[in-house]
Amino acid sequence: MTTKHILLNAFNMNCVGHINHGHWTHPRDTSDQYHTLRYWTELAQLLERGLFDGLFIADIVGVYDVYQGGVDVTLRESVQLPVNDPVPLVSAMAAVTRHLGFGLTANLTYQAPYLFARTLSTLDHLSEGRVGWNIVTGYLDSAARAMGLDEQIAHDERYDRADEYLEVLYKLWEGSWEDGAVRRDRQARVYADPSKVHKIRHAGRHYRVEGYHLSEPSPQRTPVLYQAGSSGRGQRFAARHAECVFISPPNKEVGRKIVRDLREQIAQAGRHPDDVKIFMGAAVVVAPTQAEARDKHAEYLGHAAPEAGLAHFSASTGIDYGRYGLDDPVGYGPTNAIESATRVAREHNWTRRDLLAQFSLGGRYPAIVGDPATVADALQDWVRDTGVDGFNLSRIVTPESYADFIDLVVPVLQDRGVYKTAYEAGTLRQKLFGQGDRLPARHEGAHHRPLARPA
Template identity: 45%
Template sequence: MTRQISFNLFEMNCVGHISHGLWVHPENNRHRFNDLDFWVETAQILEAGLFDSVFLADVIGTYDGYRNGPDTALREAVQIPSNDPLLIIPAMAAVTKHLGFAATFSTTYEPPFAFARRASTLDHLTKGRFGWNIVTSYLPNAARNFGLADEVEHDQRYAIADEYLDVLYKLWEGSWDDDAVIEDRERRIYTDPAKVRYINHRGPNYTVAGPHLSSPSVQRTPVLFQAGSSTAGKEFAAKHAEGVFVGGRDAAAYRENVQDLRRLAVDKGRKADHIKAFASAVVIVGRTHKEAQRKAEEYRKLSSAEGYLAHAGGGGIDLAAYRADEVIDDILARENRPGRDSQPSSRRHPPGTTVGEALERITRFDRGPFVAIGTAVEVADEIERWIDATDLDGFNLRQFLTPGTAEDFITQVIPELQRRGRYRTSYEESTLRERLFGSGNTRLFDEHPGARYRGGANLDHGSALEPAASPSYAGSRS
């Protein structure tokens, strides 16, 4: 069978996500992001286009590393103002039956017990169409928003995230049995207490008693997405993630990164095909090649270099403050701040990149490496070439205009991919996990580390009868 290609729309509950400056385009509706109708309409468009999901990015700080403050980010609407991504999902789910919803939430600053209930609630309300993009939050301003002087050290954030996931698996998978809810009206028993248990988790970062407050949702554990290119990030993704957003300088690097990720997953006892790999896609399509190029030129003229620089400076490295010939790796080594993420260099730029080279690349509205500008046939050719060359499973479609980018893709590119047998012609699955792994695969695979807690197994102090002796059962960070 011809391998079909997955597509998610890359979104964020804000004005300016990653196409900075284009909010001023007369055909752009980004200013409507505070209006619930905006999100309802987006969901209906994507379901009509048979998209896998809408993927909602998020940050919990502002980009204030550029020019020593948030002024540029505020002026250019660089992911501020922004709203909570979780709260718009129920409205989009209410007007769709198949579209998935993947939302970003950080493990670094908020306790796991409350998020466990939010996620289960969303999985209930969407009938199993919810996914979680796991992040550890790299913005220095995010740390200050939660009472810290600076970022938690990079690898420590992943250690915290690993325990965070362990707590969630115990709540989602181990606290309630599938048949705990019996709804016995005659005996006046809604839930069988013998089939619900405390988890009594005690670790270096969290103490959580349970039981989970939500009954088992359709997927129990939402589909788990993650993006991380550091050593700690890749190890974390190989252990936990089901969908991974990979990067690279070119198609060859993408293929190497996908293969490496799947090898690491196998080393951890999982199967290689239990991870789906996605990349960001820049697609500008026109009825003719000339029309597509005209659109690209229009976007280029309206793009904001200052907006891109503010975004790039969010990690605390203000590239505009250094000489053009300085090497970014040298700057990072010289500053050596304890909370510094490797993100500004190793993820965004190849080793040895100078400030001047980085600035030139960062301020490009169409930076790739996957860029397809042309007719539907030309775009489909490039999509197929990349899928076959990289072993990717699909793409996150970046937006330039809302809803224009998605509408162009749906009306022009999707029919061409369908003619080639590369894109679904109808929805066949009910849940988001089935969308990734096929009908019948609603729950975590048995090889996934979260599955080890099913039925209350492997809970350190789990009991359906007695709580562990402890002075406090509130989830807490040490």
């Protein structure tokens, strides 16, 4: 029986404060250098030294302005503001690495699919097949207003649009250029065979596209597809399209249920349950001994900003927790933000005090604190008890959090046979699944290949 290897992404964002807020004040933190190339190229090289599968780069369009009805806390603590475009980072990081994958977040609501298809094909070419796309539809009213809409599109309607958006992309990535269309025949003066390049025609409810894909086929054609959504509609979308799903359960019971429900829906969609790798968010504080780890955790707590974490969560749920006293019951009515986050908060009847306690480290992910063996035990326990495949490790102090994990925890996981000791060859999809560079035949996108379509 082959031992299942734990998968690891570093979870980051092109900004100062990402998940564990307040630590930009720590004297060893360098996150305020996020706007320099060296910050990102050195991070990529560090992660590749640790054999991380990927760097998962979050992004938002809009600002967190729900808490206390404004952006005061958001700006003071740099709660994902300012935030720069993640797309240009990939080329620079790919140039200084050979294996590290890049999961790029992009909001499909505000980008035309025809040009977006070219952007990701270009990055897949330049990285030699190491690009993934984290599919998001947005949840911030501030983004909708900034992009010219009167209000945010309704939750389920956003996913309906996303289904059609993906259909357009599949037609471009998988169907416009046949295999063998690119000949590069100098003698015959034929770079591409016109008989094997096809115009796509799409006339749907939300999108109308007629044209040829502008890029020749990249190593993966369709990038690895990531998705983060635990609502009922989000899970149905993931079951149809996603190859990697990111979840953030508050405890193992919730995590186990999310994983079970998601894998059931994947099977109902005609795919194998293991066609999707599930990552959960986690924050790790590790040191050579338990006592040193506790001391480091206490040091980090002194720089954390729980209120900034609450401002972040307010935007995630659409609820202004600043209107409530510490122990007041919160009115968990329907919102148009992240449905799964609101549902979990409502089910647990979390008060403002409860949430501030959860965000003591500045963020909402379970904190794993201890020596290397203790941390390794905890990660293996989460995998065993919930069925997740790996973790998105958030940064606390940058780059210290990742360097500590690589130097202290990775060797323990390797000694236990649950983490790779070298990268496999091939694209990001091949590394993750071991079944080739392209989407498997049972994936929705494969149905748009020329030989898969009726004549």
